[in-house]
Amino acid sequence: MFERIATEQHDTLDGIPEPAETPRLFGHHEATSMLAGAYRAGKLPHALLFAGPLGVGKATLAFHFAYHLLSHPRHEDAPSDLAPPDPQSALFRQIAIGAHPSVLHLTRPANDKTKGFKTVVTVDEIRRVNRFLSMTSHDGGYRVVIVDPADDMNTNAANALLKNLEEPPTRTVFILIAHSPGGLLPTIRSRCQTIRLQPLGQRDLMSALSAFDIPPPADAAAQAVLAERSGGSVRMAVLLTQYGGLEIAEATDKVALSPSLDIASAYRVAEAVSGRDRSVQFDIFNRHVLDLFATAASAAAMEGDAGRADRCSRQWQDARVAIEETETYNLDRKQHALSMIARLQDTFRM
Numbered sequence: 451m452f453e454r455i456a457t458e459q460h461d462t463l464d465g466i467p468e469p470a471e472t473p474r475l476f477g478h479h480e481a482t483s484m485l486a487g488a489y490r491a492g493k494l495p496h497a498l499l500f501a502g503p504l505g506v507g508k509a510t511l512a513f514h515f516a517y518h519l520l521s522h523p524r525h526e527d528a529p530s531d532l533a534p535p536d537p538q539s540a541l542f543r544q545i546a547i548g549a550h551p552s553v554l555h556l557t558r559p560a561n562d563k564t565k566g567f568k569t570v571v572t573v574d575e576i577r578r579v580n581r582f583l584s585m586t587s588h589d590g591g592y593r594v595v596i597v598d599p600a601d602d603m604n605t606n607a608a609n610a611l612l613k614n615l616e617e618p619p620t621r622t623v624f625i626l627i628a629h630s631p632g633g634l635l636p637t638i639r640s641r642c643q644t645i646r647l648q649p650l651g652q653r654d655l656m657s658a659l660s661a662f663d664i665p666p667p668a669d670a671a672a673q674a675v676l677a678e679r680s681g682g683s684v685r686m687a688v689l690l691t692q693y694g695g696l697e698i699a700e701a702t703d704k705v706a707l708s709p710s711l712d713i714a715s716a717y718r719v720a721e722a723v724s725g726r727d728r729s730v731q732f733d734i735f736n737r738h739v740l741d742l743f744a745t746a747a748s749a750a751a752m753e754g755d756a757g758r759a760d761r762c763s764r765q766w767q768d769a770r771v772a773i774e775e776t777e778t779y780n781l782d783r784k785q786h787a788l789s790m791i792a793r794l795q796d797t798f799r800m
Contacts, residue, residue, distance in 0.1 A: 452663070456546045460558040460567035463688060463730065466662055469509035469598075470555065471546040473537040474661055476684070477654040478507060481645050482532040485515055490528045495643040496618035499600070501631040502647035505685025509598050511647070512625040516553050516594040517545060519623070523591035554582045554595045558602060569777050571597065573606035579614050583622065593622045600626035601633040608635050615641040649682020658684045664691060695734045698723060702738055706794035716791045724783035732783055736773045739790045740766060746797065765797050 456468035475482070481500075488494050500508040517535040522528035535542045544550040556575045558567045579595055587593055595614075597603070603611065612635060615624060626642060628634060650658065655677050656666040662684075667673045679696065680687035689695040701722070705715040722728070723735040747762035769790060776786045 455543065457548055461685075461733075463685070463692075466688060468546075469507075470513045470548070471537075472510045472513075473535055473542070474658075475507055475510050475514055475534070476658040476661075477650045478511060478647050481511065481647055482514075483530075484645070485511075486518065486528065486530055486532045489519065489522075489525050490530055492525050494525070494623060496622065497615050497624040497626070497642040499626045499628060499631060499634075499639065499642035499644045500647060501628045501644055503649055503681055503683050504629045505683035505687075506647050506650055507684065508627045508629075508647050509596070512594075512596045512598065512627060513545060513553075515625070516596070517541060519592040519594060520545075520550070520552060523589060551585065552587065552589075552591060552593045554578065554593075556595065556597045557599075564780050566777075569602075569774050570604040571600070571602045571607050572604060573610050576603070576607045576610040576614075579611070583614075583619055587621060591621065593619075595622065595624045596627070597624070598627040599629055600638075601628045601630050603634075608638060612638055612641075650677075650684065651682065652677040655680065655682060655684060655687055659687060659691070662688070664688060689730065689734050693730045693734060694722075695738075698731060698734050699738045702735060702791070702794075703742075706742070706791055707798055708795075709799070711792070711795050716788055719791065720784045720787035724787050728783075732787075735787060736769075736790070739769055739794065740773075742794060743769060743797070762797060765793060769793060 452465060452467060454467070454471070456471040459468060462468065485494075485498075500512060502508055514532060514535055518528070518532050520541060521535075537543075541550070545553050548555060556571060556578065558569065558571055559575055560566075561568045576597075582595065583593065597611065600611075611624075615638060618624070624642070626634070626638070631639060631644065652673055656673055659666045667676055676687055676690065679699070680690055686695070690699075698719075701715070701719050705712055705719055708715075719735075723731045725731075743762050743766035747759050747766060750756075750759035750762060772786065772789065775781065776783065
């Protein structure tokens with residue numbers, strides 16, 4: 451029976467461990483070998499950028515690597531492979547609960563006004579780095595700063611982090627998690643070694659679901675469909691199978707892509723994702739809307755239709771701003787969902 455010990459984050463899912471308390475990493479063997487080898491050889495960069503789709507294990511890898519560094523303070527004595535952490539160890543539990551003095555995890559802070567979380571990683575969060583680095587290193591070993599996700603930093607936070615990256619202290623490694631690395635400042639990206647994590651294959655994806663006590667589909671065909679719809683993301687697979695994600699996506703597609711707007715169907719979708727206890731479903735809906743615009747923009751670009759690609763890209767940007775404003779100012783979610791459906795209709799009827 452899973453018992454959470456890590457602090458809940460802005461994207462916590464019931465029954466699913468936080469990355470800091472996840473003992474197994476699925477896939478990404480090339481990345482783990484490269485990291486372990488670089489550390490063993492004494493050639494670890496001062497800043498790493500873990501880039502890849504949402505929910506494929508980037509943050510889990512960051513915490514596993516932190517565990518590896520702190521388990522082996524002398525790089526020449528470290529093993530050549532990244533071994534899974536021992537969940538029964540004091541080190542694992544200290545890292546998981548955020549109590550280890552050599553690991554700083556920065557993410558979206560709590561929003562006292564809404565009782566939820568802020569929509570960005572704020573400059574106040576990044577300023578914690580200076581206080582963290584001013585303290586003496588624990589046992590003379592490495593200090594690890596994890597920014598998760600770095601592409602959620604606002605401008606002031608990004609500039610504050612850049613100053614730390616420009617003058618990195620010794621035996622400190624920054625690990626930046628980015629779902630969309632293009633959103634980071636070029637000057638931040640240039641100071642990091644980028645490690646790209648790919649979507650999980652079907653076998654690793656099903657193994658991850660089983661590890662979280664979520665039975666994968668019984669037959670291979672259904673597993674293949676889930677792997678495709680989730681984009682190789684464990685998080686998305688959980689949302690699709692446990693939170694009605696498949697039904698939300700299908701209903702949204704049907705009403706948004708129909709020749710004319712079915713008002714009754716639009717209201718049913720909006721009501722299904724906007725209830726007080728429907729925060730996860732609301733997030734699924736918003737992410738699917740963004741995916742529809744992004745896919746349409748990519749398809750138009752591939753077909754050489756620059757005008758349509760530009761329109762879809764601008765709709766993606768406008769939709770993202772609307773999502774952020776709805777979350778920030780606690781706006782009416784039902785009205786937001788209806789507006790997103792109308793936006794989709796307007797775009798795909800062109």
